[in-house]
Amino acid sequence: MKKLSSFLFQRSVIVAVLIILQATVLLVPMIWAWSYYVYVYWACVVLSLLAVLVIVRRQTDPGYKIAWIIPILLFPMFGWLVYLLCGGNKLSARMRRKMQGMDRTMLEQLEDDYKAKKLSVLGQDAVNQARYLEQYARCPVYTNTWTRYFPLGDDAFPAMLEELKKAKHYIFLEYFILAPGVFWDSIVEILKEKHAAGVDVRVIYDDVGSLGTLPANYAETFEQETGIPCCCFNRFKPVISIRMNNRDHRKLCIIDGHTAFTGGINLADEYINQKPRFGHWKDSAILVKGEAAWSMTVMFLTMWEYIREIKVDYAALRPTALPPEAVLGKDCFVQPYADNPLDNEPVGETVYLNLISKAKRYVYIMTPYLIVSDSVNTALCNAAKSGVDVRIITPHIPDKKLVFELTRSHYQPLLEAGVQIFEYTPGFVHAKNVVSDDVCGVVGTINMDYRSMFLHFEDAVLLYQDPTVLDIKADFLATQLASQKVTLEQCLERSWPRRLFRSILRVLAPLV
Structure with a gap:
C-alpha cells in the first residue's frame, strides 16, 4: 500500500x-x-x-x-x-522579444571576438564552418584555449570537483538533470562553501529533465536553504502545448569565466556509474580552459537573463586573466556553440551535416539515439558511398525501448550504403561525439535525434586541429572494441510485423 x-x-x-x-x-x-x-x-x-x-x-x-x-x-x-x-512554433510577441534579446546580447558580447578568417591555415572548409557559427549562432572561434577530453563521467567527476574548489569569483551551473546522490551532493557542498566565501553561485536546471528526481518546488527550497540563486527552466505544466517540448538540454559548468565543462553528463549518479541503470554508462565530457570559456559563460548568462528577466553586467564578469594552461592551446582553434530551437536555425544539425559532408577519410559518431532527419541520413549514405569510412556507435542496452526500436529502424538504409554500425555491448552510450579526419571533433549535448536538433536548447564544443581531437578518436576506437557490429543480414532477418512497426515509427519519428 x-x-x-x-x-x-x-x-x-x-x-x-x-x-x-x-x-x-x-x-x-x-x-x-x-x-x-x-x-x-x-x-x-x-x-x-x-x-x-x-x-x-x-x-x-x-x-x-x-x-x-x-x-x-x-x-x-x-x-x-x-x-x-x-505542432505550431509561433511565438507570442513577448516570447519573440525575449528570444531576440538573447540573440542581440550574444552578438553584443561576442562579436568583437569573431576571427573565422584565422582558420584559413586549415582550408576554406574550416573558415566557412567557423563563419557559419559566428553569423548564425553568434559564437566565435578562439585560440589560447587548452582542452581536455574525458571518456567517462567517472573521469570528469573528480576533475569538476577540483576546478570548482578553485573558484574565486563565480560558479554557474546549467543542467538538464539534477538528482540527489554522490555527484550532486558533492557539488552542493562545494557550492555552499564558495557561496559563504562570497563567490557568486547560480544554478539552472530543466524542470522536465528533473521531473522524476526533484520536487516541484526544489528551486525555491534550495535557494531559501542555501541562499544560492536557483531557477528551473520552462516549469512543466499539465498543459497540452508545444512550448512544453522546448527543454534546456544544455550541460554547462562555468568557473570564473575562464574554465568550463560540457558534454553528455548530467549531475546524477548514473552518469558516473555510481548508480547502475542500463549496464555500464558510457558518457563523455570536455574541459575548456582559456578564452573560449567566456563564450560558454555568455551562453549561461543569456539564459539566466531570459529566465530571471534581469539585466547582467557582462563587463564585470569577463575574466581579466587566463589560467596558465591556456597558453598550451595558443595554436589550436576552439569554438563552443549553442543552439536555440526558437530561432528557426538548425545549428546543431548543420554542424553535423558539414562535418559529414566535408569528411575526406573518415567520420566517427557516438550517439545514444539515431533518429536522424532525411538530410542527415542522406549525408551519411552519400559519404559512405563516396568511400569515406563512416562508423556509428549506439547503445546495446536501451534507456527507452520504443526509442531504441526507432534507432534500429534507421539501420538498414545506412548499412546498405556502407555505413558501419556498432552497439556498445556493456551498456548504454550517452556520449554525443563526432570526429573526422584527425582534424575536427565535437563534444557536447546534441543527440542525433529530432528533439536535440529542433526542439531543445543545446550546446557543444567544436575543435579544429586540437590534440584533443585525437583523444576523441582514440576513445571511439576503444569503445568500438567493446561493441558488437550490426550486420545487414540481422536487419533483414526481422519478422515482417516488426519491420512494418519500425517503418511506421520512422514516419512518426519527429513526433516521438
Missing part, C-alpha cells in the same frame, strides 16, 4: 493525470456536437486541410511535415486540433 501511495503521488503521475483530464475536456464539446456529425465532420476536414497547407508552407524538416500531415489526414476530426495545440 505504501509503494502504491508513493507511486500515485509522484509528480510525473499527477501531471500525466492532469493532461489526460485536459484532453478529455477538449473532446467533450466534440462529443456533445455528435448530433450534428455531418456538419462537424466537414468543418473538421476543412480545418485539417488548412492545417496541412500551413505545415507545407513552414520552413522546417520535410520529415517533420510528413509526420504531422499523415495523422492529420487519417484523423481529420481532431488531428487539426492536436496540431494547433502541439
Whole structure:
C-alpha cells in the first residue's frame, strides 16, 4: 500500500493525470456536437486541410511535415486540433522579444571576438564552418584555449570537483538533470562553501529533465536553504502545448569565466556509474580552459537573463586573466556553440551535416539515439558511398525501448550504403561525439535525434586541429572494441510485423 501511495503521488503521475483530464475536456464539446456529425465532420476536414497547407508552407524538416500531415489526414476530426495545440512554433510577441534579446546580447558580447578568417591555415572548409557559427549562432572561434577530453563521467567527476574548489569569483551551473546522490551532493557542498566565501553561485536546471528526481518546488527550497540563486527552466505544466517540448538540454559548468565543462553528463549518479541503470554508462565530457570559456559563460548568462528577466553586467564578469594552461592551446582553434530551437536555425544539425559532408577519410559518431532527419541520413549514405569510412556507435542496452526500436529502424538504409554500425555491448552510450579526419571533433549535448536538433536548447564544443581531437578518436576506437557490429543480414532477418512497426515509427519519428 505504501509503494502504491508513493507511486500515485509522484509528480510525473499527477501531471500525466492532469493532461489526460485536459484532453478529455477538449473532446467533450466534440462529443456533445455528435448530433450534428455531418456538419462537424466537414468543418473538421476543412480545418485539417488548412492545417496541412500551413505545415507545407513552414520552413522546417520535410520529415517533420510528413509526420504531422499523415495523422492529420487519417484523423481529420481532431488531428487539426492536436496540431494547433502541439505542432505550431509561433511565438507570442513577448516570447519573440525575449528570444531576440538573447540573440542581440550574444552578438553584443561576442562579436568583437569573431576571427573565422584565422582558420584559413586549415582550408576554406574550416573558415566557412567557423563563419557559419559566428553569423548564425553568434559564437566565435578562439585560440589560447587548452582542452581536455574525458571518456567517462567517472573521469570528469573528480576533475569538476577540483576546478570548482578553485573558484574565486563565480560558479554557474546549467543542467538538464539534477538528482540527489554522490555527484550532486558533492557539488552542493562545494557550492555552499564558495557561496559563504562570497563567490557568486547560480544554478539552472530543466524542470522536465528533473521531473522524476526533484520536487516541484526544489528551486525555491534550495535557494531559501542555501541562499544560492536557483531557477528551473520552462516549469512543466499539465498543459497540452508545444512550448512544453522546448527543454534546456544544455550541460554547462562555468568557473570564473575562464574554465568550463560540457558534454553528455548530467549531475546524477548514473552518469558516473555510481548508480547502475542500463549496464555500464558510457558518457563523455570536455574541459575548456582559456578564452573560449567566456563564450560558454555568455551562453549561461543569456539564459539566466531570459529566465530571471534581469539585466547582467557582462563587463564585470569577463575574466581579466587566463589560467596558465591556456597558453598550451595558443595554436589550436576552439569554438563552443549553442543552439536555440526558437530561432528557426538548425545549428546543431548543420554542424553535423558539414562535418559529414566535408569528411575526406573518415567520420566517427557516438550517439545514444539515431533518429536522424532525411538530410542527415542522406549525408551519411552519400559519404559512405563516396568511400569515406563512416562508423556509428549506439547503445546495446536501451534507456527507452520504443526509442531504441526507432534507432534500429534507421539501420538498414545506412548499412546498405556502407555505413558501419556498432552497439556498445556493456551498456548504454550517452556520449554525443563526432570526429573526422584527425582534424575536427565535437563534444557536447546534441543527440542525433529530432528533439536535440529542433526542439531543445543545446550546446557543444567544436575543435579544429586540437590534440584533443585525437583523444576523441582514440576513445571511439576503444569503445568500438567493446561493441558488437550490426550486420545487414540481422536487419533483414526481422519478422515482417516488426519491420512494418519500425517503418511506421520512422514516419512518426519527429513526433516521438
